[in-house]
Amino acid sequence: MSKSKLISIDTSIFGDIAKDYFSDNEVLRSKAKKTVDHLVMNGYIPFVTYHHILEILQHEDTGTVLNRWSLFQQFPYVAWLSSHDPNAGLGSILDIHKIEVLLTLDGLGKNTDLLIQTVEESLVNYSKGSEFVEFFQSLYMSIRDSGIPYSQRDKEIESICHVRDKAIDKIKLSSLFDYQLRNPTDLMESLIAFENNLCKNLQTSGDQKLSNPSEVAANFTRDVLQSSVGMFGHDISAYEAFVLSSGVKLEQVSKNTTIGQLGSLAVYNQQLKVVLNSLGLPEHLEKQVPYRSQITWEIWDHFETAMKFEKFAHGSNMQDKHMCVFALFTSVFTVDKRVCEYFNQLTRKNKALSSVLGSVVKVSHYSNLEVLD
Numbered sequence: 001m002s003k004s005k006l007i008s009i010d011t012s013i014f015g016d017i018a019k020d021y022f023s024d025n026e027v028l029r030s031k032a033k034k035t036v037d038h039l040v041m042n043g044y045i046p047f048v049t050y051h052h053i054l055e056i057l058q059h060e061d062t063g064t065v066l067n068r069w070s071l072f073q074q075f076p077y078v079a080w081l082s083s084h085d086p087n088a089g090l091g092s093i094l095d096i097h098k099i100e101v102l103l104t105l106d107g108l109g110k111n112t113d114l115l116i117q118t119v120e121e122s123l124v125n126y127s128k129g130s131e132f133v134e135f136f137q138s139l140y141m142s143i144r145d146s147g148i149p150y151s152q153r154d155k156e157i158e159s160i161c162h163v164r165d166k167a168i169d170k171i172k173l174s175s176l177f178d179y180q181l182r183n184p185t186d187l188m189e190s191l192i193a194f195e196n197n198l199c200k201n202l203q204t205s206g207d208q209k210l211s212n213p214s215e216v217a218a219n220f221t222r223d224v225l226q227s228s229v230g231m232f233g234h235d236i237s238a239y240e241a242f243v244l245s246s247g248v249k250l251e252q253v254s255k256n257t258t259i260g261q262l263g264s265l266a267v268y269n270q271q272l273k274v275v276l277n278s279l280g281l282p283e284h285l286e287k288q289v290p291y292r293s294q295i296t297w298e299i300w301d302h303f304e305t306a307m308k309f310e311k312f313a314h315g316s317n318m319q320d321k322h323m324c325v326f327a328l329f330t331s332v333f334t335v336d337k338r339v340c341e342y343f344n345q346l347t348r349k350n351k352a353l354s355s356v357l358g359s360v361v362k363v364s365h366y367s368n369l370e371v372l373d
Helices: 011-021 026-041 050-057 062-072 093-105 112-122 129-145 151-163 166-170 173-178 184-205 213-232 238-245 259-278 283-288 295-307 317-329 337-349 351-355 366-371
Strands: 006-008 045-048 077-081 124-128 332-335 359-362
Touching (some): 062 129, 151 317, 259 283, 259 295, 295 317, 332 337, 337 351
């Protein structure tokens, strides 16, 4: 399927262009302008979503953020993802999920070409660069002024997910048949050890910019305790209690399901509930959108699995895992060396994706964009 010449520019690379484009150094300005001119002359249009803007907003320096907004004005046109909700501003991965779920409910799931076509026809908009800034800068800067959105929260979530013992992911649920639920006193003793160990691991392999590992560990342990209380209120096995407390139905798993697979299924179930609720659809329709029936989920899940083996957690991975889905809707999707390898792994595993993904280009400096034609 042919695509418009849309290019998703990695936000760090986009930031480097903006920094040099508005630099006092004439040489740097000239280099950045050359790259922008090359993209414009060759018909490339920046593709922007809520996730791109969120990463821009998270920069601590307001001048830097404003320069990145100004860079959009240097392009004749900007392509942007709109939301299903006309009052919601820029579109996000949630809007892509909505379309895919609706297609699946209509019996058209796993038709990636149709998904791409539907998104392009219903959600991709084009504006002059200056108009794009006029539409959105004031709105999102006001959101930023209320507190840099989600920056620290992303670091917390990614760090907690990253430091978990990965060997546990391979344990089968059948092992739970050999255990009983601990009594509340024993549970409290275990949770104290759990919190101390979590805090230590957050300090050694969590996001290096995580500012409050001890507080994060304490809050998460409290949440674990609160969610565990319900497991003691029913006369059921440890197996059943564990599965149900994860937000997964017993019929969705078997004794051979691993802890890691259960976790992925739990995330999918929660995500699907959010999508159905946002569409105003009843929850019982989730049975018609089974696990792994969504290509967008397959992409997200691949990057989630790959990134958990990195040495340190990165809060930015929260957005990167969503943004990688947008390679379906662009001609060129620029990434760093690390993410490029993850894409290579994905297309080796699912060769059908090679024909529908845009060209994934590894970029270490913005001047690399000048090889695009």
